[in-house]
Amino acid sequence: MNESDEKNLFEKNITRRKALKIAGTAALMGLIGPIIPEALAAAEKKPNILFILTDDHRYDAFSCMGHPVVKTPNLDRIANEGANFKNAFVTTSLCSPSRASFLTGQYAHTHGVVTNHTMWDDNNVTFMELIKKAGYDTAFIGKWHMPGDKLPNLRGVDEFITFTKEGGQGVYYDCPLIINGVETPRPGKYITDDLTDFAIKFIEKKKRNPFCLYLSHKAAHFGFRPPQHMRTLYKGQDLHMPPESDTWVTLTNNNIFVGAPLPMNNLYRNYLRVITSVDEQVGRLLNTLERMGELDDTVIIYAGDNGHLFGERGLYDKRNAYEESIRIPFFIRYPKLTRQAGKRDQMILNIDLAPTLLDIIGARIPSTMQGESIVPYLKSPLLEGRDAFLYEHFPVFPIPIPGIAAVRTKHYKYIEYQKGTWDDQLFDLKNDPRELKNIIKTDAGRLVLPALKDRLENLKRETGYRFFTRG
């Protein structure tokens, strides 16, 4: 190395032309820098993806959402260090349709899994398949729970660990797993811990590629059996049930068809215990990522497949279009993309997950996906977001809830029931957030109804809606 090479730029003797060239290039870089697409910026190292999906976990059953009893420090961490979408919803509040919507980015009437009885179509394209094509190592671990004579041919999934017991619902203890096609007994295992063990094993495997892990828990679905060490958690604590709830809700009226014939307080206490057990296992995953130095290079998403009613309006279960049923938790932690951590107001949907993940890794979003990327909201918390969405429910034998098509805006919810069954409903969400007063026949209701009906029809048209009579 000669003497002149050792000088830095400012010590070098440079010509005026050279100096102008350098300054011009620097100015150009400064100008285009902020508008380089994330895809290009991320081209060098794509983030890992960890998607954790739980069952029936209500949007408000977290300490960070102000729940007076349940403790969820690890889930709170994801919510507080990332973006907590407090207006996240499902397009169908039922396990199988919602799960298929997460995977495909499509409404139930498009992907075809309209109820828990209708078959998954192997021709459906999942985000896992597209992410695999983008160079990821992938695993699907946990609850699949979509009907079919056999497990699906999940293209793009390297490891597939699931269960089929009890119609795919699984059981909390000793649940046999199908590990890459081989049925394996799991005596003495608690399902949430067991699935997390497999998830950690997958994460810890040495890989050249980034990973995409879809971890789908049985918890916190009915059965509500907590792990042994949490069996007395929250014992004796006031559960702050809704005022109209009581011990017998699950056994009365038509709630009995759901099949949870136990006193409400017992059910709800165990539900909270099961949620805390999920939190504990999420903590293990976060610790693993942190120990590996991968935490901030991993997009972590936590969501529920639908909400759940515990006595509100005397109802139990989900399916209907009320807020407790359709609202879900949806947290994303990825510090490299999230401009400001904390709560977000935009209305987002389960069908947004797939396009969002593809957007984050810079892959093309297929036009068949009906959701939209929420990456802009991660960057700009104040963006307006969508102003309405379509909610749909198809009859699920033998549950006495009719087909539903509803439109939810920021201010109103208009619910149309299958012809000849229930009376349609209209709620003013701003003034009546608990949806206790149906204003459809009031003057205020008549004023806004035509516009909402139009909006619903437009949404149906835009999404290619059709009604399925059987499920």
Add this chain to the structure above:
Amino acid sequence: MEKKPKIQRIVFPAGIVLFLMVISINIYNVSRWWEPKLLHDVAANLSAAGMFLSIWLGAMIANTIAFFNGATFRERIFICLITPVIWSSKVLYDFIGIYSWTEFLYLFFHAVIMGPIFVALLCMGISEIWCRIIWRRRLGDKSVKIFQFKSVSVLVIGLIMTFLLLYNGGHSFYYLYMDIYTKLFF
């Protein structure tokens, strides 16, 4: 046994249980919005007990009254089944329009619909036995049979069906029911 007028031997025992059911259901549903919470809780617990007693165990009350008012065996079966049948009809009514008529008919075999009917038969069978014990003691006539064929048949049918419906927490019957549903309708 003296055969009393129809009002006493049929309408009264059936009506008392039916009345309890109707009142309980209505109080339960209305009291949901009562304040203070304590009032709601008391009303909900009492009315839930009333519902349980009338829908599931009503046959014990109705059959006992009907037996000692001289109702015939056929009349007693009718009296025991009237409350669960009316309750089931009310439940089935909520399904009208949601599913096809064939699916609606298949609902008759659902555990929630069949359950109260077979539990009513079981309760009637139990009631028959204790009524006969009391009657035998009252008369001091040892020729009065405690285990009469018809009464025992009702008891056995009720017991077997209740066991089948509830076995394994009701899961086994439910999954069988749904498997058959899938085969029939998909």
